[in-house]
Amino acid sequence: MTETELPKMAKFSQQDMDLIDILWKQDVDLGAGREAFDYTHRQKENELQKERELEKEKQQQLQREQEKALLAQLHLDEETGEFVPHATPRKETQTTAMPPEATQNLIFTEEEEDAFTFDECMQLLADTFPLVEAIEIESLSLDPSILSPTDISPVMMPPHQLPLAQAPLLPTLQSPPKTPQDLQQTWMELLTIPELQQCMNMQIEDMLEPTSSTATSGLTEIQDESYWFYENNLTDAGSNTASTDTVSPEYLPTSEGTLTSVLPPDDLNQTTQKSLDLNSTFGEDCNMCYMNLTSTHENSASPAASSGHEGSPLAEVPKEPLLKPMGNSKFTPEEGCESSMPEMMADFPDSDSSLSLDSSSKSSLPEKPVNMDDSSDNSDTEEEMDMEEMELKPRSAEDDYTEMFTSSFQVDDYDTPSSVTSSQSQSQGTKPDLAEYSDHSKPPFTKDKPKRSAGSRSRLSRDERRAKALQIPITVDMIINLPVDEFNEVMSKQQLSEAQLLLVRDIRRRGKNKVAAQNCRKRKMENVVGLEYELDSLKEERDRLLREKAETRSSLQDMKQQLESLYLEVFSLLSDEEGKPYSPREFSLEQTSDGNVFLIPRTTTTVAKRHEK
DNA sequence: GTTTCCTGTCATCGA
């Protein structure tokens, strides 16, 4: 409802007003406030809007003045001997040295003045520039030596600092490239600076690092508006000179030198190539940069990228140095688990060496279950048969694993699933050892050594190895731990052969028994500990009883002593008719059941007692 | 080289 519509409202009839009121109530129900229909409120909002626009214009004017002041400082740099042309190249320099802030402001003014309110613009500025500053501070804090190369990049440069820092630190940049060739030469010189390359690599990583959506968006905005500089210079130079590939080898040593501290040597080639490719395509906008990175990543002999991981280049790039080098090996789906299962490969040192890339020369599977059946059947010679599996038939084991991982292995979540195709170069390198292991005349300890060195997991590994050799589509863990019903159900569904069933039962029996033995020993130890505790408590009880016994005996002795003294004391108080004391030897005091005490002659008492007996 | 401890496995028994 605008200001011109207000007079019309006075002409509205009461019916119309009621209708409007009904509509307003409906709007209120939909979430609209009463002030939305208040003209004065809207008028205040319009005034505020105008004030904001005025403030925005003032702010822009202030920024323009600041830009002019900054450009004037560039003139002062010329007086120090760093000449900056004022003609056509100066125009480039001005635009080159123009802070991205100015560029951004111009763009905001031209494109988004109508679309953004002042608060939104201020919020956008506040969101954008602190991020850039933070990025630069971060890059500067990493190494003070790269401070000057960092300043080269206007992409990441805080707009308000760029001209000041650029002048003293990079005189080469100040010298104007009068021709495209000069410009190209300038950038080629800049590219020879190792710190510059490191800085650019770091900034690329910072850019590609998926920190926060706001940071990414802010960078994208800055790059979109200031990458034209590289588009006009660096990319031209790169394309004119020799493209990326010709530049790359030239700077490989420096790049390696800067990257070896943070990257494993195996990743150096890929990363270096990636970073140099990025350098060559630095002038493109952010999207193109990401696209380039992705394409570079895909082209840099990284099979993982071509296997479905290219969907997330931002997440992929930071992780890439952590990936194991694939070399020239053909990527298989199982290789993804390889890095996480090194111990499994350690369990099969000889099987590792017996591997081959040739998956075409597979021996027929039905033969192996029969052999395995024999080996698993005879428990006494199980170990020897295991060794025979690995030694007498290295080709067979090789075929087992090759076929196992190339065929449809239904369940691949073994507790330690190993990738037999871990490293083809490794397997190829150890290939000559196959002849040694295939030598039957070798002493047994040589056969046993690699396996015994696997440690306490050798048994479990053996079962896993057998299960894999027989292509049992259930994990050893499941075989052992599944309840009987589920286990039988799974077994019935799997259509296993006789040998497979036998092996599965053996694995289950051994696994169960192993757990039972562990529990038994645990219980035994607990019993021993409990018995020891009980023994200690019994010893303490015995000592306590002995102490109580001694105390009781001592107290009884005291009581006897007291009673004797009391008896003598009472006896001494007694006297006959003549006043003579009674002799304790002739008389004794006895107490009857009713409590009376009588003096009885000892002879009588003794005679009476004898009679009683 | 021997001893001791730990662990896996087998054989056996009872539920």
Add this chain to the structure above:
DNA sequence: TGTCGATGACAGGAA
């Protein structure tokens, strides 16, 4: 009768 858990006995690795 088959399965499973418990347990003694044995063997081998590791310290």
